Amino acid sequence: MSSVVSRRTSLAALFAAGALALSLTACSSDSSGSAASPTTTPSSAASSAAGSAASGAAMADQPFGAGCAAVPADGAGSFAGMAKDPVATAASNNPALSTLVTAVKQAGLVDTLNSAQNITVFAPTNDAFAKVPKDQLDALLADKAKLTKVLTYHVTPDRLTPASLPGDHKTLEGSNLTVTGSGEAFTVNGNSKVVCGNVQTSNATVYIVDTVLMPTS
Numbered sequence: 001m002s003s004v005v006s007r008r009t010s011l012a013a014l015f016a017a018g019a020l021a022l023s024l025t026a027c028s029s030d031s032s033g034s035a036a037s038p039t040t041t042p043s044s045a046a047s048s049a050a051g052s053a054a055s056g057a058a059m060a061d062q063p064f065g066a067g068c069a070a071v072p073a074d075g076a077g078s079f080a081g082m083a084k085d086p087v088a089t090a091a092s093n094n095p096a097l098s099t100l101v102t103a104v105k106q107a108g109l110v111d112t113l114n115s116a117q118n119i120t121v122f123a124p125t126n127d128a129f130a131k132v133p134k135d136q137l138d139a140l141l142a143d144k145a146k147l148t149k150v151l152t153y154h155v156t157p158d159r160l161t162p163a164s165l166p167g168d169h170k171t172l173e174g175s176n177l178t179v180t181g182s183g184e185a186f187t188v189n190g191n192s193k194v195v196c197g198n199v200q201t202s203n204a205t206v207y208i209v210d211t212v213l214m215p216t217s
Helices: 002-060 066-070 087-092 095-107 110-115 126-130 134-142 144-152
Strands: 119-124 167-170 176-182 185-188 192-200 204-209
Touching: 066 192, 087 095, 087 110, 087 119, 087 204, 095 110, 095 119, 095 126, 095 134, 095 144, 119 192, 134 144, 185 204
Parallel strands: 119 204
Antiparallel strands: 167 176, 176 185, 185 192, 192 204
């Protein structure tokens, strides 16, 4: 009888030891799981943040604005084509800028613009020139000195990124123009909107605008 009791006592002790071991194993597993979670989560967050930053940087290098839809998808007048040529040549391949190109040729500024380095050009569209009354536009095109003054007012000697665009900028004409806005919405001198911005040529950054800029003096 005493041996039976002894055997039952031994079995009970073994079951208790096994239960304790299982309990400790489960606790250890839960503990390591919760410890690992904080170390992996920041890593995932960092990867996600890095991906977002890279995506944002890529977008910052691209042309923006509703007016960009008018730029040809391929060929010399496309964004890729314009990037290979100096600014006056690049503009001549863009049908939306044909009036500007005529004015630049009339003023004898083709070589000046093509040979300049790291400039910014605010390029009025054909529709922008159409806002100028015909008699005034004809008179402007016939007056080389005044035309040169107006056209050089559209050019700054610095290559402006979208981030550096807001503010006052001295032009080749000598006086300042003012850009307001942020993101993809910019206005020059309070009334000329950038319709397609951050267009690259081999020597310039171009912001296509919907109104001709006039110097105050």
